Amino acid sequence: MRKIERMGFKKIYISLLGLLLLLSLAAQPLSGASALLYEVSTRCTIILSPRCDLKIHEQPLSVTDLRCEQLTNPVGIDAVQPRLSWQLKSDQRNVVQTAYKIWVASSKELLDAGQPDIWNSGRVASDQSVLVSYKGKPLRSDMRCFWKVQVFSNKKDSAWSNVNEWSMGLLNAGDWKAKWIGYDKASPWDSVTQWSRLSARYFRKTFSTENKVQHAVLHIVGLGLYELYLNGKKVGDQVLAPAPTDYRKSVMYNSFDVSAYLNSGRNAIGVVLGNGRFFTMRQNYKPKKINTFGFPKLLLQLEITYANGSREWIVSDNSWKFTADGPIRTNNEYDGEEYDATKEFPGWATALFDDSKWREPELVKAPDGEIKAQMTLSMKVMDSIRPKNISRLNDSVYILDLGQNFAGWLRMKVKGPRGQRIQLRFAESLKPDGTLYTANLRDARVTDVYTLKGGGEEQWQPSFVYHGFRYVEITGYPGIPSVDDFTGLLISDQMAITGKLETSNATLNQVLKNAWWGIASNYKGMPVDCPQRNERQPWLGDRTQGALGESFLFNNATLYAKWLDDIQDAQTQEGAIPDVAPAFWNYYSDNVTWPAAYILVADMLYQQYGDRQSVVKHYPSMKKWMEYMQRRYMKEDLVTKDKYGDWCVPPESLELIRSKDPLRNTNGVLLATAYYYHLLNVMKRFAMLAGKPEDISVYDRLANRVKTAFNKAFLKNEDHYDNNTVTANLLPLYFGLVPEDRMAVVKEQLMQKLKQDNMHISTGVIGTQWLLRGLTKYGYPDAAFALATNTTYPSWGYMVQQGATTIWELWNGNTASPQMNSQNHVMLLGDLITWSFEDLAGIQSAPESVALKKIRMQPVFIKGLNNVEASYQSPYGIIKSSWKRTGNELEWSIEIPPNTTAAVTIPSGRITESGKPLKGAVDVKNNTTRLELGSGRYFLKAILAH
DSSP states (O other): OEEEEETTSOOEEEOHHHHHHHHHSSOOOEEGGGGTOOOOOSSEEEEEOTTOOEEEEEOOOEEEEEEETTBSSOSSBOOSSOEEEEEEEOSSSSOOEEEEEEEEESSHHHHHTTOOSSEEOOOEEOOOOSSEEOOSSOOOTTOEEEEEEEEEESSOOOOOOOOEEEEBOOOSGGGOOOOOEEOOSOOTTOBOSSSOBOOOEEEEEEEEEOSOEEEEEEEEEEESEEEEEETTEEOSSOBSBSOOOOTTTEEEEEEEEOGGGOOSEEEEEEEEEEOTTTSOSSOSSOTTTBOOOOSOEEEEEEEEEETTSOEEEEEOSTTSEEESOSSEEEEETTTEEEEEGGGOOTTTTSTTOOOTTSBOOEEOOOOSSEEEEOOSOOEEEEEEEOOOEEEEOSSSEEEEEEEEEEEEEEEEEEOOOTTOEEEEEEESEEOTTSSEEOGGGTTOOOEEEEEOOOSSOEEEOOSSOOEEEEEEEEESOSSOOOGGGEEEEEEEEOOOBOEEEEESOHHHHHHHHHHHHHHHHTBSSSBOSOSSSSOOOOBSGGGTTHHHHHHTTBOOHHHHHHHHHHHHHHOOTTOOOOSBSSOSBOOOOOOSTTTHHHHHHHHHHHHHHOOHHHHHHHHHHHHHHHHHHHHHHEETTEEOOOSSOSTTOOOSSTTOSSOOOTTTSOOHHHHHHHHHHHHHHHHHHHHHHTTOTHHHHHHHHHHHHHHHHHHHHHEETTTEETTOOHHHHHHHHHHTOSOGGGHHHHHHHHHHHHHHTTTSOOOOHHHHTTHHHHHHHTTOHHHHHHHHHOOSSSSHHHHHHTTOSSOOSSTTTTTSOGGGOOSSOOGGGTTHHHHIIIIISOOEEOTTOSTTSEEEEOOOOOTTOOEEEEEEEETTEEEEEEEEEETTEEEEEEEEOTTOEEEEEEESEEEEETTEEEEOEEETTTTEEEEEEOSEEEEEEEEEOO
């Protein structure tokens, strides 16, 4: 309903449809692009003057969601030419930005006064609103920058946006005045062994502020993990910070605006250090495999700017106080955290605390890695889970069921006598007798212990560990616990939820929900494989295509940009890239399919977010790896080295981890060579982006030779590849290796093999990455839908039928050997999420575009699927696609954000848009109609001939 006012009269309301009838009087057929770009606002306010003249007041164009380096108001960045982004809001259709103006000033007051003393871009004729490079004055350490944007469009111009801010970090090593402090030894109660135990380190410093504080910023490197307090208050909502890295190459600092935390007069800083991956979970154990980096250590620098213009620095040095004899007795990511509340020291992070019994910390050696600003947000508590039920196992043991497998903490409320010890053990599932099933956790002890201080209700959750679990065994709880005494806390990287998708198929909906929980559980400052056993490693192969699917659910741009840096750090001088990065494990197996993530994740960042910088930055290292693999392993134009094969194909026996049947497994040389060919074609695009066009011909010539050698070696009987597995035929098809005149027969062989497999998945990690998109691309969307929605083994739906609430590591994860059956993994998702958004909902970037500047909306309207409702928050704004089919009638609601366009393909028939007949470009062969849309909301309806 829309508001209408007659000046001096009562307000009345009429419908938008009625308004359109008043304006148009009669609907006339429209054709082509004009049918969809006619100028009627989907939201407007009508004002009737005393003369009853109708005046349409459209909602104004506005600029929102300002971001610097894809972050909102970041503190302490180290990008010297940061990239700025914004989104447009408008209710008009066909809105395109034609120019922008950016002002940057050193204070909000100057900006408000129209004095952008750092940068005035002037009016720049451009439609770019994503990742616009700063081109103002050189930026200095600790510099504050206030900015705003005005946009000009083909409709109306915007007002200035609200003011946002970014601040610079410490850009030079010499800017650090602080010293590294720590305690490079174990205490008598610690254990530096396979199951390492090391208590948390507590540091504090008091200081005074004699003048009025204008601004204060604090930079901290707390290795392995830290919690920061000022005057007894925790600073920030981050947990398990900073993000993990290979500390021999890079260490991350976090920055905070702490102006509001400081008192006039006496102040105190408190820092607790946990072990994290720095003092790693397994000490003096498999040293050739597991890297460890030393005892925890701290670097901290607080810069205070006073109102009179003077500055003061409070820095870490040996004037601080330290103890390791606090309440956190041990913290080990695999084994758990033990907290003794009887050893708490109340007020320890305040100025009044008596620290006379604390000792002086040691000045310790700095880690080898370069200190860098952390340009991705840290982890935090992202959700809470109310337990489903609690049951009594025996007199002193209870089993808590949270109803959802996830990664994070259990928060506990308890009241009992001083010294009472409560033990919490975690697991993903139960044995038939109701006890915890922990065999799949290997040697991870996953046990938290809390000792009560007594005297009233206590509440506790750990600080420096996390667990992957659904069930908790509770031992020693005083009294009878209830579900109200416990809360599950999901710990994940801070990132916006970008996408939602729901269909008329309940199985697919649940699989996608399980995928969401699995992905969120395994975002831990890096993408890890699993959150529960003694592994939790950032395997490259799991995210080769998984990162793309994840981007439709979460804004993972900064996490994966950081991960590319981790991979680059792990590269050897010769050019090798490991299977795990950061290289906490020394796994350099020299295969193609796992390190391919380095190139394909960079491609995802460019395609989904428009992040060209990541491609340019890493291009030399990518080229170095490609040349390394060619030099060492290419023989007669085939890549002869593979490690994992098509990892985790469904085995012939439900008890097996890996199939032993050669007819199920795909040739490793075929996999390596096909992937290498695909990467050569990606590198051709990257060479152009990186300003290296001379490399394109080199890649071209090599790709042609590889294609010839591949077909000579693997094309059998002119109709299938090698041993005719689905993967063996799918990869050549998808990567463009199949000769044109053999395409039809190879596609037919692919389909025949699926039928032999009873229309069930027979691919492993590699094949599944391209499976559903490949089938849809080559004319078999119904087969893709069948695979996506099967409920019998092997399938994602089978996992759901067995009670899974996340995705398993194995298709037979409920029956396989416990050596490898994580119940919270993401690697088997393949391209399921990408296919769901791109092919079912029709939300994807057009081939000639990036970051969905131009959207390709061409859903497959599959028999058996009646409706799909999806939304995706793209870099330009929200995209929505919601379609429903009833008989031969198709209804499709679409929303396209300002400053973008869409190519929409709909089955041919009698098509209307908001009740108006229209015509588009008809594809007779495929019986479809193509429409070109500008931004806005549309309601399409088609009466289909068939």
